Amino acid sequence: MPIEIKNLCHSYKKGTPFEKKVLHNVDLIINDGEFVGLIGSTQSGKTTLAQHFNALIIPQNGKVIINGCNTADKNAELIKLRQNVGYVFQNPDYQLFASTVGEDIAFGPKNQKLSPGEVNSRVLEAMEQVGLDYNTFYERDIFALSGGQKRRVAIAGVLACHPQILILDDVTAGLDPKGREEILTVIRKLHFEYMITIIFISNSMDEVARLVERIVVLDQGNIIIDGATRDIFNQAARLGDIGLELPEVMDITTKLRNKGFNLPQAVINIDEAIESISADLLERQVGD
């Protein structure tokens, strides 16, 4: 299910004195099986752009074509489309409403009018995908969950609809490091094991650098950078210009390079850093 966006514009509160242009002529194509990170500072238009992907927002100007279906088309089957493109909101409290975990995850499949048996197997599968034990959590009260667990229930609730594309809107925000790692592991698994196309929205460079294969950078409603993760971090200076922090690992390796270490430009995760630093140290010893 490719997503194709052409010349998309969007204004918030259009037609009022508070009107604000959020997206300016955005063009973007996302293909099947991609693992895309959508980053930008707050107010850069990330969420607005992403909500076009599953027709939660219908384009004011320009075109959004998902799997050949134009979302602005009057006959478009938006309900069907939203089953195929899942969207997890930043705050799980906007989504969770049932009293137990199982009930809440079952909400999506029930909306698809599946049989009770099918609904149950979907719930079971989704809970497994996000690493929630069925026996422990199925009957658990939603309010008794930790922040990280709530996020996982929210993701499971969307996964149970069987989307082919999953949009994750800043789902690690406000979590403690442990909760964050758990969620990132789940996301990685969803992409590499279950082959779901993932669009990961974040304002943390660290996370994006460790996770995704392609990065799209939004700044004030414009896509200013779009490319493979490594290529983008090779242009480190440009990212600094628009106020995005570089991953900590890159920060350290840059400083080491300035001190005379021989390290490559784009070192984007800890494993690579360890490898290249130890290789350099080894070379020096040999040199001595």
Next chain:
Amino acid sequence: MELTKNITLGVYLPGETVIHRLDPRTKIIIASVLIILLLMIKSYPAYAVILTFLSAVIFMSGIPLSYALCGLKPMLPVLILMWVFQLFLYSNPDSKVIFSFWIFTATDSGMHMGNLISLRVIFLFTVTTILTLTTSMVSLTDGLESLLNPLRKFGLPIQELVMTMVIALRFVLILAEELDKIVKAQMARGVAFDRGNFIQKTKKLFPVFLPLFINAFKRAEELIVAMEARSYTGGKGRTKMKTLQMSRVDLGAGFVMLIFSAIVVLLIITIKPQI
């Protein structure tokens, strides 16, 4: 879909016009007088005077007319329904029948009643909207507090009451924004709000209103803590950073208002009511 787009009640549109600079007390008094007048008016000419007055105020305040009126859009179905009810149900002894079918009879006095009541609702709404659009929350609170202050002698906790009212007004927009997000989150899980019969549609509201209420309570609790953290103890011993000061502009505004009210009162007394 943007639920917040058409909400103008409780929204402040910053500006530097005469209307914006008026003392909040002046504005609150003028709005109150207008509201009282609107409740007494029973003829078209008096409405025409009010219309002139409000048009002038809207023009001077620099608020785009379309924006000042867009809050009425969601109310339109109710207004139409009300008008139809009056058309068929209201009549007085000397009213003429316009047309009738089956058991319904539309009379001219019913039509006038419908017109006048609709106009009343529209004008009442516009008056309050203009007040909040041109007055910031802080000065609205200060103004109300200062006007209601004499009632404190009777043991009424004025500061607390005003604070509660202003917070409630502020929450209208916040809750609407939250509602927007919740609706989207549930739509993303395949809820089709516009399908099904009445009962099915009503059932679909649970996944929306439950999170909304829970979040509203949470928000209220956080607000309480935030206020207490800044040592809020109510009105007792509280002083103001900005003290309100009436100016010559306020005097002028009061004078203009007086003339207009006099005309309206004169019209109310002299003209035979339409209904």
